[in-house]
Amino acid sequence: MLELRAVDIRQDDFRLRADLAVATGRKVAVIGPSGAGKSTLLSTIAGFFRQTSGQVVWQGRPLDGVAPGKRPISMLFQDGNLFPHLDIARNIGLGIAPSLRLSEQDRARVEDALQRVGLGGMGGRTPAALSGGQQSRAALARILVQNRPLLLLDEPFAALGPALRAEMLDLVSDLVDETGVTLLMVSHDPADARRIAQDIMLVDDGHAYPPAEAGQMLADPPEALRRYLG
Amino acid sequence: MKHLGFVAGCLLATQAAAQTPVLNVYTYDSFVPEWGPGPAIEKAFETKCGCDVVFTAAGDGAALLSRIRLEGERTEADVVLGLDTSLIAQARATGLFAETDVDAAYDLPVAWSDKTFVPYDWGYFAFVGNAGEDHPTSFRALADSDTTIVIEDPRSSTPGLGLLMWVKAAYGDEAPEIWEALADNIVTVTPGWSEAYGMFLDGEADMVLSYTTSPAYHVIAEDDSSKQAVAFDEGNYTQIEVAAKVASSDQSELADRFLAFLVEETAQGILPTTNWMYPAVMPAGGLPEAFEQIVAPGKALLMAPDQAEAARSGALEEWRNALSQ
Amino acid sequence: MAQRPVAIGRSLGYLAAALLLTLLGVPLLAIFLRAGGGVLPGPSDWAALRFTLTQASLSALFSVFLALPVARALARRRFPGRRMMVALTGAPFILPVVVAVMGLLAIFGAHGLLNTLAAQVGLGPWRIYGLHGVVLAHVFFNMPLAVRMILQGWQGIPSERFRLAAQLDLSPGGVFRLLEWPMLRQVVPGALAAIFAICLASFAVALILGGGPRATTVELGIYQAFMFDFDLGRAAVLALMQTALVAAAAILALLVTRMDGSGTGLDRALPRWDSPGGWRRLADVLGLIAAGAFLVGPLVAVALAGLSGFGDLPPGLWPAIANSLIVSLLSALTTVIVALALSAAQSRVVQGIGLLPLALSPLVLGTGYFLILNPVIVPGRLALPVTVLVNTLMALPFSLRVLAPAYVRVEADFGRLADTLALRGLARLRWLLLPRLRAPIGFAAGLAAALSMGDLGVITLFGSADRQTLPLLMFRLMGAYRTEAAASCGLILMALSFGIFWLFDQGGGKSNA
Secondary structure (H helix, E strand, C coil): CEEEEEEEEEECCEEEEEEEEECCCCEEEEECCCCCCHHHHHHHHHCCCCCCEEEEEECCEECCCCCHHHCCEEEECCCCCCCCCCCHHHHHHCCCCCCCCCCHHHHHHHHHHHHHCCCCCCCCCCHHHCCHHHHHHHHHHHHHHHCCCEEEEECCCCCCCHHHHHHHHHHHHHHHHHHCCEEEEEECCHHHHHHHCCEEEEEECCEECCCEEHHHHHHCCCHHHHHHHC | CHHHHHHHHHHHHHHHHHCCCEEEEEECHHHCCCCCHHHHHHHHHHHHHCCEEEEEECCCHHHHHHHHHHHHHHCCCCEEEEEECCCHHHHHHCCCEECCCCCCCCCCCCCCCCCCEEEEEEEEEEEEEECCCCCCCCHHHHHHCCCCEEEECCCCCHHHHHHHHHHHHHHHHHHHHHHHHHHHHEEEEECCHHHHHHHHHCCCCCEEEEECCHHHHHHHHHCCCCEEEECCCCCEEEEEEEEEEECCCCCHHHHHHHHHHHCCHHHHHHCHHHHCCEECCCCCCCCCHHHHCCCCCCCEECCCHHHHHHHHHHHHHHHHHHHHC | CCCCCCCCCHHHHHHHHHHHHHHHHHHHHHHHHHHCCCCCCCHHHHHHHHHHHHHHHHHHHHHHHHHHHHHHHHHHCCCCCHHHHHHHHCHHHHCCHHHHHHHHHHHHCCCCHHHHHHHHCCCCCCCCCCHHHHHHHHHHHHHHHHHHHHHHHHHHCCHHHHHHHHHCCCCHHHHHHHHHHHHHHHHHHHHHHHHHHHHHCCCHHHHHHHCCHHHCCHHHHHHHHHHCCCCHHHHHHHHHHHHHHHHHHHHHHHHHCCCCCCCCCCCCCCCCCCCCCHHHHHHHHHHHHHHHHHHHHHHHHHHHHHHCCHHHCCCCHHHHHHHHHHHHHHHHHHHHHHHHHHHCCCCHHHHHHHHHHHHCCHHHHHHHHHHHHCCCCCHHHHHHHHHHHHHHHHHHHHHHHHHHHHHHHHHHHHHHHHHHCCCCHHHHHHHHHHHHCHHHHHHHHHHHHHHHHCCCCCHHHHCCCCCCCHHHHHHHHHCCCCHHHHHHHHHHHHHHHHHHHHHHHHHCCCCCC
């Protein structure tokens, strides 16, 4: 279970409070108006941003003071998810060992992950030689080998077209089902949320509200969500 | 016991043979290159002394003295070679140099009786220009003419300091006037001799402050007789270059021998065409022909070391004031 | 959102900064201790200070304002040989001072090209000596630096904004007001301060071209105090004065420049849509030609002068070349290591500290180290390490200027990704920093190698007969009437400096400014 215990995030005029829990294995869409602090919330969970007070807790263990790379978390950003100077296989290999000293077995895992996301045999290419969709797949392949129990997606597919984005979300959904990881995914589009999320977490007015069942939320939105959906 | 002593004696002997005594000589930069006097003198002395001569180059004469003062009594130097008459008073005041018994029948323009500093060569400062041109022959004439000159800075070079002393020795209290009158002749003031002479050769000025021996270099090394040094009516200032033994030397005797060697026939024969100065003691073979053609100043000016040291800062102040206007 | 709780490597940066401050401060302290205190500067020192400030201010102003049109033309024109031109305009900066002055005199001297041409049409003669000559030489040395800094600023404007400007059909005036002026307001003060700081420590140029004691700089006062008066207290106080000035300039530079972390992701060239034609094109072309001629002319003169003396070069040339290469390569290596370590701090304060070596002349550093070493070991035995150390310190401000912003940009673009992957220490260095920083590292190393190649350095204090470097050989040839051989030596030195810079720069891949 991921818990945000009385978390209070402040920077200059900005303020966001969260006191909630996400059950293990749930797929949660984080939605809310832009500027509400969705990305900041994910950054705080990932360890890039330190909350002013409160605790981020995973399976009963506080994560404060743990470096981002040491947290049980893998994350994809809006962009810059691949190192342009390394080929795809190495980019994925970094998810196994930062030193890139890979065993035969590790290499096989990288190839399996490539196969799984539909990029079999393309490990030798650089990111620039791939299309946007392929780049997203490669990043997902790294998530696979990283094998962390909590996955944070900060709109990594925002730049893709609707069809491609839907394809990616389906892929993510499959991967999450296969591995049983807990997913937090920032989204602008209720359709995305409907597509893969079980729960919706609303971020608005300086608050991150506890996640609630998606179908119910969308069928009978609370006041804040209704305002956002328009 | 007897055997033991014999064995020990042998061991000590081999050790001594393995450790040839080393004579460390600190000198200025232009002494050590393959075309300078250093290598030939080193070779000649090493065949006589059974020692190893090691030259260490440290900029020019002034930098050389600074280095010795920085190192103080911990210096490795046994001999310092390359101070000149303007620096002797400062050098003596450090107390780092020791007297020596070296003496010779010096052919210097002044009588020499200093027991610490051994003169090994000397020369006259002079303005050098192109032959065949009509050059002024006194500071006053120079100041009145349109002739342009490049000089060296007395704050960073020994020839520059020499010129300062030259004007002071010739004109005393009138020196500031001379400098003021010269101001419009001076194209520029360079940090060292090399830059000044190079600029003169490139045609940046009609004349340059150098030595009377400069034309001899062009004749001997380049077969070029187009340069000419000028004797001034006031006389030309003399530079005498000296060497001295360092008091803290652990090779005191060897240092004495080196200083003596320096004023003997062999070394004195090497110096004129490598250091381009007059020998302190005339070699039996005389001077190279080109040296015979060198202009001889009517009068050799030189301030005694203490007098030069006393006059230096005042003269510098006058020089700066006159040229800063 | 830049506030990041993790700071891997930053402590290394602060450690490097502390080490640097020690390396700079201890020599000064040693001189003070040996002198037994300071000696207050006299009236002539204040005059020297005034002249130093005047010439440095004028040099900075002219360098930057002449660089503006050149950088602008280079930024908005694409033509064959543009990269070559950018590279070549960097040349004077890495040229040994004495060689450069020879070149300048061949163009601007009494019998230089300019006066010869002027005489043809009945003008002149024009004299280079004086404040204007000093400024001219400093512009020659530093305008390329200004061009590079400003060109970087221009290329730092996201191409999307130029695209937008083209879409809106903005006039050149509009582009200037909306895109270029805001950039210049950030970049120009930094360039001014940097060049001001560099020119403060001028010595040989100011003296040779200054025309006399009017053109006395603080640096000459330091030299005189060390070498002729052996007045260590006065030398130390003057050195301190100079340090304070450079520190002030450095602080100013930092206050006005932003450490810009924004940048694009994947490697690509920046197209421009707004290159105006007509008289503006002509002006750009003329500006580039004039700047090119001004910067390249003296270099050509040096090359021509050096051609005739090759036969006269002594056999000592080869060991001198070898010695110079060793010193240069070692200095480049240590400079890059220290600059990378300092960059890791990602701090403007540390970057400012990295500028401080500009203030301390090799003479001050050398003498300080000499005094520290002398009680322990004969300083001459440490000639190589000390020379490399001093060269490293001298090259550091320039290498750091290249590396630090690039480092910040890499961390901004990829730092979070690297963090989520627990990429730290050597792995981060190997898989993120070195590959992403290849171009700036190559450039910084080339700069350091070339600068230390031409440096006479502390050899005067630490040198010995058997350790002759190329600049020293050149100086010795000049000092032995052998001007032609010296000119050839200068040509070799210039070729080696450029060659080694070019090799490193190429090794680093493309350098676009």
